[in-house]
Amino acid sequence: MACDYHIYGVRDTFLRKVITNLRSKRARKAVAKTTLVVGAAAIIVAAGIIAYLALPQAAKPQGGTSQNQSVTINGAGATFPYPLLSTMTVEYNKIHPNIRIGYQSIGSGGGIRQLTEKTVDFAASDAPLNAKQRQAASNTLHIPETIGSVVLAYNLPGVEKGLKITGPIIADIFLGKITKWNDPAIQNLNPDIKLPNNDIQVVHRSDGSGTTFIWTSYLSLVSPDWQSKVGSGTAVQWPAGLGSSGNEGVAGLVRGTQYTVGYVELAYALQNKMSYAFIQNKEGKFIEPTLGSTGAAVSSVAANLPRGDQRWENVSVLNAPGADSYPIASFSYLLVYKDLSTVPSMNSEKAKALVDFLWWVVHDGQNYSSKLQYVPLPQTVVTIDEQTINSITFNGQPLRSQ
Amino acid sequence: MNSDDDAQKSSKQTHHKRKITWSGDSFFKLLTLVLASGVIITIILMVIELVTGSLPALERFGLGFVTGLNWNPVAGREAFGILPYILGTLATSALALLIGVPISLGIAIFLSEMAPNAIRTPLSFLIELLAAVPSVVYGLWGIFILRFWVKDYIETPLSTYLGFIPVFQGTPFGLDILTAGIILAIMIIPTVSAVSREIMNAVPDSQREAAYSIGATRWETIRIGVLSYARSGIFGAAILGLGRAVGETMAVTMVIGNTVGPAALPTSLLKGGQTMASLIANEFNEADPTSLHPSALIGVGLVLFLFALAINIFAQFLVWRVLKVKGGAVE
Numbered sequence: 001m002a003c004d005y006h007i008y009g010v011r012d013t014f015l016r017k018v019i020t021n022l023r024s025k026r027a028r029k030a031v032a033k034t035t036l037v038v039g040a041a042a043i044i045v046a047a048g049i050i051a052y053l054a055l056p057q058a059a060k061p062q063g064g065t066s067q068n069q070s071v072t073i074n075g076a077g078a079t080f081p082y083p084l085l086s087t088m089t090v091e092y093n094k095i096h097p098n099i100r101i102g103y104q105s106i107g108s109g110g111g112i113r114q115l116t117e118k119t120v121d122f123a124a125s126d127a128p129l130n131a132k133q134r135q136a137a138s139n140t141l142h143i144p145e146t147i148g149s150v151v152l153a154y155n156l157p158g159v160e161k162g163l164k165i166t167g168p169i170i171a172d173i174f175l176g177k178i179t180k181w182n183d184p185a186i187q188n189l190n191p192d193i194k195l196p197n198n199d200i201q202v203v204h205r206s207d208g209s210g211t212t213f214i215w216t217s218y219l220s221l222v223s224p225d226w227q228s229k230v231g232s233g234t235a236v237q238w239p240a241g242l243g244s245s246g247n248e249g250v251a252g253l254v255r256g257t258q259y260t261v262g263y264v265e266l267a268y269a270l271q272n273k274m275s276y277a278f279i280q281n282k283e284g285k286f287i288e289p290t291l292g293s294t295g296a297a298v299s300s301v302a303a304n305l306p307r308g309d310q311r312w313e314n315v316s317v318l319n320a321p322g323a324d325s326y327p328i329a330s331f332s333y334l335l336v337y338k339d340l341s342t343v344p345s346m347n348s349e350k351a352k353a354l355v356d357f358l359w360w361v362v363h364d365g366q367n368y369s370s371k372l373q374y375v376p377l378p379q380t381v382v383t384i385d386e387q388t389i390n391s392i393t394f395n396g397q398p399l400r401s402q
Numbered sequence: 403m404n405s406d407d408d409a410q411k412s413s414k415q416t417h418h419k420r421k422i423t424w425s426g427d428s429f430f431k432l433l434t435l436v437l438a439s440g441v442i443i444t445i446i447l448m449v450i451e452l453v454t455g456s457l458p459a460l461e462r463f464g465l466g467f468v469t470g471l472n473w474n475p476v477a478g479r480e481a482f483g484i485l486p487y488i489l490g491t492l493a494t495s496a497l498a499l500l501i502g503v504p505i506s507l508g509i510a511i512f513l514s515e516m517a518p519n520a521i522r523t524p525l526s527f528l529i530e531l532l533a534a535v536p537s538v539v540y541g542l543w544g545i546f547i548l549r550f551w552v553k554d555y556i557e558t559p560l561s562t563y564l565g566f567i568p569v570f571q572g573t574p575f576g577l578d579i580l581t582a583g584i585i586l587a588i589m590i591i592p593t594v595s596a597v598s599r600e601i602m603n604a605v606p607d608s609q610r611e612a613a614y615s616i617g618a619t620r621w622e623t624i625r626i627g628v629l630s631y632a633r634s635g636i637f638g639a640a641i642l643g644l645g646r647a648v649g650e651t652m653a654v655t656m657v658i659g660n661t662v663g664p665a666a667l668p669t670s671l672l673k674g675g676q677t678m679a680s681l682i683a684n685e686f687n688e689a690d691p692t693s694l695h696p697s698a699l700i701g702v703g704l705v706l707f708l709f710a711l712a713i714n715i716f717a718q719f720l721v722w723r724v725l726k727v728k729g730g731a732v733e
Contacts, residue, residue, distance in 0.1 A: 109688040116691065130477060132692040199573045206660030208475075208688025233476040234688050235662075235695075242577055242674040243660030245684065257575070
């Protein structure tokens with residue numbers, strides 16, 4: 001026995017005792033006991049796994065038709081439409097208990113990446129695909145499913161909502177050129193309000209975001225200075241201000257700190273009862289951001305929208321014409337492949353279920369919009385979506401009987 | 403010699419038994435070897451992944467990636483330079499050391515040299531417990547409470563009375579390099595004080611006795627007998643703290659102000675900034691996969707990884723040297 005100690009260089013008497021003990025009968029009994037326990041645990045786990053695997057089988061009705069089989073559809077993408085989409089998926093599951101739709105709000109960029117890698121069945125994005133992205137995920141359809149608008153929220157003691165402001169002035173504030181609240185440019189537009197001589201503290205998003213895309217696209221459109229110095233994108237090189245993560249991060253900072261100004265989605269401003277500015281539109285009117293004024297902006301451009309399989313990158317609801325149009329609005333899109341068999345995990349049944357869900361989203365699903373502070377799609381956009389959804393195929397076969 | 407004789411005898415007697423033992427032992431040996439090398443292999447794979455992932459950005463910008471000021475992910479204007487975030491990381495970490503190390507040293511001296519036994523154990527336990535607080539909790543506390551204290555009681559006086567000095571310029575807002583440095587200081591205190599205490603405990607009593615025997619006061623004993631002996635170990639403890647500060651992400655992201663590009667250069671304590679870790683946390687989710695943006699962020703990760711690795715190796719080396727001296731002293 002001692003040879004073993006020698007092999008491991010163990011000469012310590014205590015260790016010798018321990019090792020000898022381990023080899024005693026009692027120790028062997030203990031080992032047998034342990035084996036028994038481990039074995040029992042393994043059997044329990046195995047039984048659990050078998051039961052789990054058997055469960056869907058058991059849940060199936062006897063001789064059930066394919067319609068009763070449960071289908072799971074997975075989507076991922078933008079955070080902006082998440083409250084709406086998650087409500088829609090829950091409500092849809094109530095009507096069609098066998099269809100489960102999962103949506104992960106990982107951000108527009110993440111959704112597009114997963115769609116490109118074909119690991120999700122659909123994606124959602126606040127920005128349309130650009131040329132490179134369209135190349136990477138070819139034959140992708142854009143289905144506008146809801147509309148968002150972005151507001152300029154501020155925290156000025158004693159000033160409620162309704163500060164009047166224009167796009168170029170907002171651009172100058174975010175460029176760091178206008179630094180005081182009582183700058184003549186702002187004061188002259190608001191003769192009734194006594195503006196303080198305090199520094200304007202700008203708050204922007206620190207994470208890449210569809211909201212930032214909409215906001216910077218608007219500023220680029222109305223301010224050549226912004227266009228040349230910063231440009232537009234989901235993340236930009238901010239010349240001024242502080243960054244905070246998420247709509248709730250910006251809303252929290254602006255609400256909690258005096259003399260701040262930031263941009264958030266309309267829904268966040270309304271839910272948090274924040275003060276927000278009335279922004280001058282193309283017709284020169286100062287427009288309060290509401291569901292109504294955002295809807296008006298979309299209706300005014302709806303006649304010129306492309307088809308679902310065409311390029312959407314130039315579609316803009318920004319600075320839209322019309323006396324009642326709020327100038328900073330944008331579509332949020334669902335993205336799917338035109339031929340759903342492109343996604344490896346897809347089968348004809350799942351494809352049919354997805355198309356039916358999309359159809360429901362642009363019709364009955366829109367009823368949930370207003371309650372959640374989202375703008376319902378105008379009829380002209382619904383008509384375009386209908387054509388797009390009807391054109392979806394699986395292995396070349398159309399999925400909706402027209 | 404004796405055991406060798408034993409070995410020869412027993413190898414004949416228990417040939418059968420030894421075979422069984424051998425297979426179990428060698429299996430166990432193999433198992434632990436796999437577990438141990440698994441960690442190393444993971445790190446090697448990580449480095450490979452970081453290098454291949456960041457290669458497109460590194461090839462495009464070359465040395466400018468490390469020295470550039472612009473960080474522009476806008477399509478068509480792409481420019482990725484990470485100097486402001488390297489400096490931001492260094493500035494916040496240095497601030498954390500400046501505030502955290504003296505406090506930690508005080509704690510360590512008290513615990514190892516002065517505290518009565520009844521206090522020593524519960525107090526060290528409580529301080530080490532601070533290390534278990536998740537960093538997002540520090541961040542929440544920072545953004546909701548600490549931020550306003552810093553703004554009202556530190557930054558406002560600083561900018562009012564010392565505003566003419568460039569490092570104190572800016573509008574006090576509470577979300578800036580200073581607040582990030584203070585949060586980091588609190589976060590490194592448990593690490594630095596625990597390691598320093600161990601180091602001071604490792605100083606042989608003969609050192610203290612020698613100091614007392616030449617008539618040194620208590621403070622002099624601590625200074626010449628303990629601190630100077632444990633010098634490089636304490637330095638190592640501080641560097642370990644630096645290692646934590648450099649990589650800390652969540653709490654920093656929540657209080658640092660998250661500026662980008664030239665605006666992120668840490669020119670003033672009262673200005674928003676950005677560290678390498680917070681930049682990755684902020685931007686990776688939404689980085690457009692068809693652009694260079696994700697590659698540039700992985701490049702930031704690579705630089706951060708190299709920073710943290712170098713700092714930790716250096717610190718471990720210093721700490722290890724002191725503990726080895728102690729081992730030698732005992733033998």
